[in-house]
Amino acid sequence: MAGIVSYGFYIPKSRIRIGDIAKVWGKEEKNISASLKVQEKTVAGIDEDALTMAYESSTMAFSDVAIDKRKIGAVYVGSESHPYAVNPTSTILAEMLGIHGSYLASDTEFACKAATGALISGLGLINSKMADYVLVAASDKAQSMPHDVLEYTASSASVSLIMGRQDLLLKIIDYSTFSTDTPDFWRRDGIRYPSHGGRFTGQPAYFYHIYNASTDLLTKTKLKPEKFAHAVFHMPNGKFPIQIAYKLGFDFNQLKQSLVVEKLGNSYTASALLGLVSVLEVAKKGDLIFFASFGSGAGSDAFVFQVTDNIIQRRKRLSVSINDKKYIDYATYLKFMDVI
């Protein structure tokens, strides 16, 4: 069986309070925070980008497993903010990690689900024995136009997963994927910031696609929502994951550990995977985890994971990093995001 052998994460230390952004634009903090259910967000530094953060999270993933790097058959980097339009992030990351030569390097793009699509590709390589190990990194220094509603949530983070067949931390019991041509959020070539369709990103996009991928998977696995110890959904804000969880039949107790968006914001491709990382901080052997990503454009990848006893040795503490923070003001935020 294929699954996840190890994982790593990286969140920058800098935070900006949503209220400090709201103040600049003459908005009421309580209205913004209440409607988005987000208090603050992470901000990558001026010398950080999707690549440097992917290196940090990948280094953490390799830190507690002894894997011969020559056995890494593929390196995928999913991002909405690849540093280059042409010149792969994955080759630079691999080289920095000491992975060289006979491996597949691939940058993937599908809005916030760029990396979970790569997980499915990785699953194919592992199950077909075309690769022993696959590294998947999800990393974003998420762009948002100043004064756009996205500015309150778009944040920075990275999560890396090492996939394999043996010595698993998380078994992938099954997956399901669902896509349609639904243009809810986009960024054209050469354009700096993404555009979006406002509330159109909700019902016809986020909810429709996650609901379909998730119900397909629940039907396929014959598992009822109550069988899961935890549920994780993509977190563009703090409200949507709660609404879709309830719609699918999960309760708040199953969801609450994954809801890191309130403190970290929406780090695009890393968003849902950070929810999984948070869950792994408390998960126990045998726990079933329901996970569904969402990518605008639009699609959703849903997975059923099962925790093995390796969790005890490979557990990482996201909560420590969440609390290790330094607040910056709006001007510094603009500088870090290379706006000024």
Added chain:
Amino acid sequence: MISIIGYYTTQFGELWGKSLYNLVKETIDKVLPEANLEKEQLGAVFFGNMMAGLLENNLHAGAKIAEILKLNIPVFRVEAACASGGSAFNLALNYIKSGQIETALVIGAEKMSDFSPEQVVGGLSSASSGEEQESGLTFPGIYALMAQSYFNNHKISQEDLACISVKNHFHGSLNDKAQFRRQISVSEVLNSPYVAYPLKVLDSSPISDGAAAVVLTSNKKILKKAKKSVTVLASEVVNDTLSLKKRRHLDSIEATRIAADMVFKKTGLKRSEIDIAEVHDCFSIAEIMAMEDIGFWKKGNGAKAASSYATMYGRSDHLVVNTSGGLKAAGHPVGATGIKQLGELYLQLTGKAEKRQIKNAKYGLAHNVGGSGGTVVVTILGN
């Protein structure tokens, strides 16, 4: 005598799965059976729409509607900003009165949610004067200026304004076709963000998609076959200056006063004989001004009447206003609004308004405004 013999409205709201002409087709397909009419009996179609040309480069609507209907009859597009629907109705009425035809289909429709708020606000601003646009005034800004003038001249508070939205949301909660079916409280209105002082988000009507249609006829045989009908007693269109700065007063709309006086004079009815009204509440202040300008409330008494919920379903013993939810709660697909207002009166006067049915309603008044009052259509229907 000219009568409305059928009405249909689509759902109002953010209808992302439907185009402008999907909505138009839906109204055509549903209103004709409602009126017990074959399409071949139509003499002409009048189509109220404001922004298809601006937002989706979609003009020559007459030919498109002829294509949908598969008929070779005249189809006229009518544009008068948010009064496009009411104006289309008035023209259809007069076309029938002229003897040119006997039966007309009047459709109002608008598709707004496929476009960015900037595009929609920019498109709506085309209904204001050049100077207003150049100075950066949008319609919330224009109505906020009118509200400030009203606040300066009369005793009124933001709480009083909020009561208008509370009432209309209550009515919207009873209307299956309304965009917003959630009741709201005064404190929710007051806690919503400002759009333009003193108007808040919940003082303002939304951006909406929707279409509505009525069938008008003077043909006695068709009228006899109709399931339900109401009579059009009077309908008047009055225009005024495009620019707010050229008006004598900012705290009232003169075109409303003139049009209302004309319809009451024509019908011989008194204000007190009207049982139901649909007035143009694009912002809460607009309903207060409308009620005073039509003559239902004495000038300056709007605050007191609003805060006592004098025109709320279940609380009013005579006149109930905006039972559809008004523009605020039912939604405001601009070209459709004027037709929906008349349709709501049709439902009330024919006993088909279901949960929000007013008992024994005999006369209804519709008030449809374009821009800041540059066009006003007032119509009285009776059963």
